[in-house]
Amino acid sequence: MRSDRSAAAPLGLKIAAAAGLLFLHVPILLIFLYAFTTEEKSYQFPPPGYTLQWLAVAWNRPDVWQALGLSVRVASIATAVALVLGTLCAAAVSQTKFFGRETISLLVILPIALPGIITGIALRSAFSFAEIPFSFWTIVLGHATFCVVVVYNNAVARFRRVSGSLIEASMDLGADGFQTFRYVILPNIGTALLAGGMLAFALSFDEVIVTTFTAGQQQTLPIWMLEELVRPRQRPVTNVVAMLVVLVTLLPILAAYYLTRDGDQVAGAGK
Amino acid sequence: MSAITQTSIMEGRSGTFGRLSDFFWRNPKILLFLMLAPPLLWLGIIYLGSLFALLLQSFFSIDEFSGLINYEFTLATYRQLLIPSNFDIILRTVVMAALVTLAAAVIAFPIAYYAARYAKGKWKALFYLGVMLPLWSSYLVKVYAWKLILAKEGILTWVFARLHLTWLLDAWLSLPIVGGNSLSISYTGTFIVFVYVWLPFMILPVQAALERVPGNLIEASADLGGHPAQTFRHVLFPLALPGIIAGSIFTFSLTLGDYIIPQIIGSSRLFIGQAVYAQQGTAGNIPLAAAFTVVPIVIMGFYLWMAKKQGAFDAL
Amino acid sequence: MTTAVLFDKVSRHFGPVRAVDGVDLAVVEGEFFAMLGPSGSGKTTCLRLMAGFEQPTGGHIEIFGETAEGVPPYRRNVNTVFQDYALFPHLSILENVAYGLMVKGVGREERLKAAENALAMVKLPGYGTRRPGQLSGGQRQRVALARALVNRPRVLLLDEPLGALDLKLREQMQEELKTLQKSLGITFVFVTHDQGEALSMADRIAVFNDGRIQQLGTPEEVYKRPQTRFVADFVGSSNVLAPAFVESLGYPARYASLRPEALSLGDGTGSVTGDRKRVTGTVVATGFLGAANRVTVEAGCGTRIAAMVPASQALPEQGSGVTLSFAARDLHLMDEAA
Structure with missing residues (x-):
């Protein structure tokens, strides 16, 4: 009997938990407030007035559009690469037992387990060592490397649930390897891959630490924001962009959650 | 009911996919290798390679006058820490x-x-x-x-x-x-x-x-x-x-x-x-x-x- | 008689573990063949060897005269009903049943019609639009059966298909399976650890232990004339008597088995006629089982003998002296010597 579940929580615990959650969410909500402030020069609170004009100003900024475009392109390609590599790796690790699977898991997780600055500087020095000039592809290279783990985690969790007997059943009924993949494996891991892909996209879209080392003079949206943070030029536009970034990352995360909510959890390990 | 087959061992699917499928079924290790090779090459070469190159650099030092890297093994850089x-x-x-x-x-x-x-x-x-x-x-x-x-x-x-x-x-x-x-x-x-x-x-x-x-x-x-x-x-x-x-x-x-x-x-x-x-x-x-x-x-x-x-x- | 499945000295070793060790068997076309044994005895590995999920490390397998080793499962005209049913969770029941025909390229209309018929055959007409998750265990079991049978396999393999069902459902399914098998004329190979199931359904039984076949025969042979102590003990929990004790009853000094229901209980006074043997001893335990009751008797030299007595007969007190008698031909001498 788990009668304890119906017991009410002590008041102190309730307050502490609620306060903790508030602490997590209030700062993000503030971003939405500031996107509409009339104050241009400082972070005055409460805002002296509210206006929609900054949305229009941000809309007409070509540098924001350029940065956004680059971020979306990088995130798309990096996600595609991560989907292929992560799925292959997860399939190999979960379908067969072989020597060294632990090592492979570790290798996949390492790029996010080690601080991003290490990945960044390592890639940068490798690029300069090999005399590769910074380009769109150097950014993608870095992003794909740490996005693999997100896809991998989601796919491995789902592969574990697609019992081996389903694959055997398919082969038993006359489906060869390719048919089994198409008619049984893919439909069963599809949502997990979609979720992994969305999280990878969100991760890449938001990444700044590694990107600063691999982008050269190019500006992704996070890099654009970082420059504004270090040397604020037009705070209201930054506010609007910040709100946009929250919204763009929010949707794939929510979608990924709904795709995987029954059963396995969305990869708990983030960046 | 249909599709009555009187043979006990059936012909496989013809064409490339059928043959490839049989081949992989007989040689699961080759399939495993093909699946693992792309991610391992990517992570192994790009990531571990860079990491290793970085570690290697920490054993070099910088020439204080020219500002160029002196490619000689030394622990001097660590001493600077x-x-x-x-x-x-x-x-x-x-x-x-x-x-x-x-x-x-x-x-x-x-x-x-x-x-x-x-x-x-x-x-x-x-x-x-x-x-x-x-x-x-x-x-x-x-x-x-x-x-x-x-x-x-x-x-x-x-x-x-x-x-x-x-x-x-x-x-x-x-x-x-x-x-x-x-x-x-x-x-x-x-x-x-x-x-x-x-x-x-x-x-x-x-x-x-x-x-x-x-x-x-x-x-x-x-x-x-x-x-x-x-x-x-x-x-x-x-x-x-x-x-x-x-x-x-x-x-x-x-x-x-x-x-x-x-x-x-x-x-x-x-x-x-x-x-x-x-x-x-x-x-x-x-x-x-x-x-x-x-x-x-x-x-x-x-x-x-x-x-x-x-x-x-x-x-x- | 055509041989459906032939095993010629087949072995399957996993490293040092000899899961299947030199098994010879021949399943005859159209028969209901059971492989019986405790878990880890190699019966399931034998089934997987027939299906093609495992390859033998030694020996030779034939299915209807054609060499089977090296042939992938998807090219064998053999289908399996899995222990956990392994229904595809992303497909409807009808699509599940039609799967085998779909991958073989049968047209949509034709295969759905065949699937409907197969569902009707297992008494689930009209369930086609549901998902596996919406069915009960017994219903899923029937779907798994329909999904295999729709392909008209030459051999149907069943891996403990009734293990997850409750007793009443299990008895009902046993009868249905038997009827189905007779009407379709398909060879059934059935894996179970339940000796009652094997005895009631099979035409022939192979009793497995430690990767080897201990005995192969009709249910009656296996039950009444076990060849080894293992078979005597595993199939219907016979009394296994040690050679010394057997000798004291006037038989050769060999292991022997004696069925509990072959014994009748007396109070130690009555006389017995010539072709009956008698043993005296003390009651050490009694058990109430319903239709018949069990009395365990200590017959000297540490030999304990269990007897089934009809419910109409009064149960003796513990510690009281009793006589057990049995027809001389009911004691079965086994091949194993001391």
Whole structure:
């Protein structure tokens, strides 16, 4: 009997938990407030007035559009690469037992387990060592490397649930390897891959630490924001962009959650 | 019923796919190799290769006159880490990481405990999303939000004024070390933002560990006359510890390597991440930057080894 | 008689573990063949060797005279009903049943019609639009059966298909399976650890232990004339008597088995006629089982003998002296010597 579940929580615990959650969410909500402030020069609170004009100003900024475009392109390609590599790796690790699977898991997780600055500087020095000039592809290279783990985690969790007997059943009924993949494996891991892909996209879209080392003079949206943070030029536009970034990352995360909510959890390990 | 076949061994699918399928079925190792090769080549060459190249550089040194890298094996660069100004950076970062980890654990515990033991159904999902959303939302935006909050004219100053506690804030800011001109350029500010940004990484593993504590264990302790504090001290805390250690791997490692938060919110004194960034960028001293990155790698290696001994990986 | 499945000294070793060790068997076309044994005895591995999920490390397998080793499962005209049913969770029941025909390229209309018919055959007409998750265990079992049978396999393999069902459902399914098998004329190979199931359904039984076949024969042969102590003990829990004790009853000094229901209980006074043997001893335990009751008797030299007595007969007190008698031909001498 788990009668304890119906017991009410002590008041102190309730307050502490609620306060903790508030602490997590209030700062993000503030971003939405500031996107509409009339104050241009400082972070005055409460805002002296509210206006929609900054949305229009941000809309007409070509540098924001350029940065956004680059971020979306990088995130798309990096996600595609991560989907292929992560799925292959997860399939190999979960379908067969072989020597060294632990090592492979570790290798996949390492790029996010080690601080991003290490990945960044390592890639940068490798690029300069090999005399590769910074380009769109150097950014993608870095992003794909740490996005693999997100896809991998989601796919491995789902592969574990697609019992081996389903694959055997398919082969038993006359489906060869390719048919089994198409008619049984893919439909069963599809949502997990979609979720992994969305999280990878969100991760890449938001990444700044590694990107600063691999982008050269190019500006992704996070890099654009970082420059504004270090040397604020037009705070209201930054506010609007910040709100946009929250919204763009929010949707794939929510979608990924709904795709995987029954059963396995969305990869708990983030960046 | 149809498709009656009188043979017992059937022809396979003809064409490339059929033949390939038979081939892979007979040679599962080749299929395994083909599946593993792309990800392993990518990670092995691009990632490990770069990492190795970086480590190699830390054993070179920089010529002080020409500013060029001297490709000769030396430990001189590591010796530079020990000069006071560099060693201070390391010490400052490690102390900060430890404090952040501690604070994150304290704040995370009630949330994780409530979510694991009392929340159910819809509330459980809400709690989960309530932790996942901040975890995944934009890192820079989160830092930016705190810049708004901690600014001299920002919301926190306003709240203190409203509560007639401005004197308390001023008193805190006038303290040495933790104080400063405003919260956004003090260690206190850096500390708060670090705790905020890494907190979800602590909540999830602690919750995972607490989910595995049977509720009746806590009741048993209460039945035996255990005071809530005793129940916490002797039952809950030991069981949550692997989760806390797992979470601390993240909070510790992420704090050690971060260079953006202290740059945007904090005093001008450097952390390891900033030092690495500065050395490889403006100073152009790649060997020293590489040597600096070895510090978090070594610390994390040691930390992971300790955590593994504590069985913390089961809670990940 | 055509041989459906032939095993010629087949072995399957996993490293040092000899899961299947030199098994010879021949399943005859159209028969209901059971492989009986405890878990880990190699019966399931034998089934997987027939299906093609495992390859033999030694020996030779033929299915209807054609060499089977090296042939992938998807090219064998053999289908399996899995222990956990292994229904595809993303497909409807009808699509599940039609799967085998779909991958073989049968047209949509034709295969759905065949699937409907197969569902009707297992008494689930009209369930086609549901998902596996919406069915009960017994219903899923029927779907798994329909999914295999729709392909008209030459051999149907069943891996403990009734193991997850409750007793009443299991008895009902036993009868249905038997009827189905007779009407379709398909060879059934059935793996089970339940001796009652094997005895009631099979035409022939192979009893497995430690990767080897201990005995192969009709249910009656296996039950009444076990060849080894293992078979005597595993199939219907016979009394296994040690050679010394058997000798004291006037038989050669060999292991022997004696069925509990072959014994009748007396109070130790009555006389017995010539072709009956008698044993005296003390009652050490009694058990109430319903239709018949069990009396365990200590017959000296540490030999314990269990007897089934009709419910109409009063149960003796524990510790009282009794006589057990049995027809001389009911004691079965086994091949194993001391």
